[in-house]
Amino acid sequence: MTTTAEAPAKKRSLPWFLEFYNSNVGRKWVMAISGIVGLGFVFFHMFGNLHLYEEPARFDEYAEGLRDFGEPIFSRTLILWIARFGLLAAFAVHVHAGFTLWWKNRKAKPVGYERQQFVEATFASRYMLITGVIVLAFIVYHLAHLTWGLEFLNPSFTRGEARENLIEGLESPITAGWYVVANLALGLHILHGAWSLFQSLGVTHPRFNRWRRNFAVGLTAVIVAGNVSFPIAISTGLVGS
Amino acid sequence: MNLTLKVWRQDGPAAAGRFVMYDATDISPDMSFLEMLDAVNEQLISEGQLPIEFDHDCREGICGTCSLMIDGIPHGPQLSTATCQLHMRKFADGDTITIEPWRAAGFPIVRDLVVDRSAFDRIIEAGGFISVATGSAPDANLMPVPQAAAEAAMDAAACIGCGACVAACPNGAAQLFTAAKVSHLNLLPQGQPERLMRTVNMVDTMEEYFGSCTNIGECTTACPKDISLDFIALMNRDYVRGKVKQRRLTGQRA
Structure with a gap:
């Protein structure tokens, strides 16, 4: 009886990008890139909303400007929708990578210590998942509140009246308070994330490394200061209709 | 100096572990942390008990064998040194010291404070x-x-x-x-x-x-x-x- 040597099992390889995403280092790289997309969005979202402090008509002009961006070459709202789907994709990937890595890490450290003193870790760096979940919940709420204008969240919502909707939506101190809390969570998330992304992407240079921290701190300060100012200005009546 | 040790004891990889308190008496401040554990183990052996298992080899900070989580910091509160280079003068008389093994799924515990690296x-x-x-x-x-x-x-x-x-x-x-x-x-x-x-x-x-x-x-x-x-x-x-x-x-x- 003859036996034939078994052919070596051919390792079925995934498309290269999925294989890359399956590694933790690759997944962190994807988190960094999608995080940069998110950082760009929150920065320009805050920057655009500064039109709130100009004469009332300017804010609605800005909102309309987002819809007809790229006209007449692109039809109305086309660029806006492309941006929305791009953001949604980056966001979905970021959340998926974040949760799956967290789950893997939990399994890699199943038993903790009776006593552990953290020396270098910060609140922001240790609780990225928690601040991230708060931001996630806030984004869903924020869309329902001021983009979709769901009846039970925002009864006075009128489609197209961006400034009115914003001001009426944030008049209640409770809603304004939730906006402030969520933006502080966003700030903690950015404080670590905007530094951590350089490490994940492998961007390191002795001459620039201290600017990586400074960049994260500066960006956090600008974004949080701008975003927190809106609900405070509106709920205290500094900006009104 | 006299110290109280709170040490993780585990009989084998699959056994359930527990913390056991030990008194470390007449410890010289000039002893290294591992020498202190040696002294405690001598005492345990003379009492007919099983000594505390811990990894150690060169005892001069170059081999990387010693591996203790001491008071919540790997290699103890003195940074930039290994456990064997930590001396008891870094502790105060009467201190309680918590000693745990490295904890990670990739480092299963072999026995007591020894992990498989x-x-x-x-x-x-x-x-x-x-x-x-x-x-x-x-x-x-x-x-x-x-x-x-x-x-x-x-x-x-x-x-x-x-x-x-x-x-x-x-x-x-x-x-x-x-x-x-x-x-x-x-x-x-x-x-x-x-x-x-x-x-x-x-x-x-x-x-x-x-x-x-x-x-x-x-x-x-x-x-x-x-x-x-x-x-x-x-x-x-x-x-x-x-x-x-x-x-x-x-x-x-x-």
């Missing part, structure tokens, strides 16, 4: 070889190495593989160890031909045992050799390059 050996094995001519020693400076690269490679090569980075990491990640081992070859000309393959293979092997890096930086403060977090960034960069590079162009197997 052979996952590190698997990572090193995955690194393979470097293409250098063997035989008689080459002439000095035959292969020019930039001084900065030589220094950085030496910084990475200082890693003694103790596992304090994994022990400190809340994610049980071994990024700092692997980054050091990858970098000390990747920074030198001798390490270039297999550079990207080595990085990919070592990282992939690392990920079979350990968690992922969230750039918290706890590893680098726990490290007795002060390995820099920068090496992790360098490793990440080479890993991504290793995944996307068309290796046939560099004469390597695809």
